[in-house]
Amino acid sequence: MTVFSATSPRSRNARASAHLFPIALAAAFAAGAVALVAYLLWPTWGAGSASGPARLPVSVGSTLFNVPAAAIRMKIQRHSGPQERIDLDFLYPSLEAPGAPRHVTADTVDEALQPIDRLFVSISAHHDALAPEARVATIYPRYLDPTATAPEDGLTMRKSRADTPYGSEDLFSAASPALSARCTRDAATPGMCLAERRIDGADLTFRFPRSWLSNWRDVAEALDRLTAQLRGPKS
Numbered sequence: 001m002t003v004f005s006a007t008s009p010r011s012r013n014a015r016a017s018a019h020l021f022p023i024a025l026a027a028a029f030a031a032g033a034v035a036l037v038a039y040l041l042w043p044t045w046g047a048g049s050a051s052g053p054a055r056l057p058v059s060v061g062s063t064l065f066n067v068p069a070a071a072i073r074m075k076i077q078r079h080s081g082p083q084e085r086i087d088l089d090f091l092y093p094s095l096e097a098p099g100a101p102r103h104v105t106a107d108t109v110d111e112a113l114q115p116i117d118r119l120f121v122s123i124s125a126h127h128d129a130l131a132p133e134a135r136v137a138t139i140y141p142r143y144l145d146p147t148a149t150a151p152e153d154g155l156t157m158r159k160s161r162a163d164t165p166y167g168s169e170d171l172f173s174a175a176s177p178a179l180s181a182r183c184t185r186d187a188a189t190p191g192m193c194l195a196e197r198r199i200d201g202a203d204l205t206f207r208f209p210r211s212w213l214s215n216w217r218d219v220a221e222a223l224d225r226l227t228a229q230l231r232g233p234k235s
Contacts, residue, residue: 061125061201064232132196
């Protein structure tokens with residue numbers, strides 16, 4: 001007698017499910033582990049670049065200055081430590097560091113031409129050169145016209161003689177608040193003024209439009225405030 005043995009479809013499906021369940025469970029655990037590792041290792045920083053310190057300690061002529069980083073005009077000078085010279089600019093009259101310059105195209109160049117609202121400052125080591133006050137007292141008078149204009153609102157102007165190295169400049173001076181500035185005369189370009197001050201081993205040179213002298217007391221006070229802001233703690 002022949003005996004036939006057969007397995008029912010339901011039994012085969014049950015055995016297949018029993019084999020697949022551990023595989024599916026292991027795959028689920030592996031996917032979870034991968035997701036957890038990816039979450040833990042995913043970078044948390046943003047795409048933007050990190051900003052540097054707002055102010056930098058800079059030593060010029062062995063004199064410490066506390067300089068706003070945003071006011072430094074040349075990228076190569078934007079670091080702390082000793083430097084031979086550093087060039088800055090500030091908005092006037094707020095004396096705040098200017099923002100990033102606006103992009104100018106050929107279509108907007110005419111719109112970009114605006115009145116100068118910047119006070120430019122250079123700080124450089126003087127290496128024992130003649131002090132600014134000494135130049136005003138002993139050097140410049142050799143080139144000035146002996147006739148001085150009558151003080152206007154406390155500000156005196158003396159013209160330089162035409163046959164001298166400063167022939168296109170005038171010397172403005174006042175006692176209170178103290179101000180001494182050499183200024184070019186208005187011509188094809190507006191006249192500019194230069195005022196200097198010495199702090200220990202460094203000279204500060206300020207440049208600003210001659211037209212600001214109509215409110216010269218405000219200018220003199222601004223130079224005083226900016227000098228105090230830039231001066232670092234004395235060693």
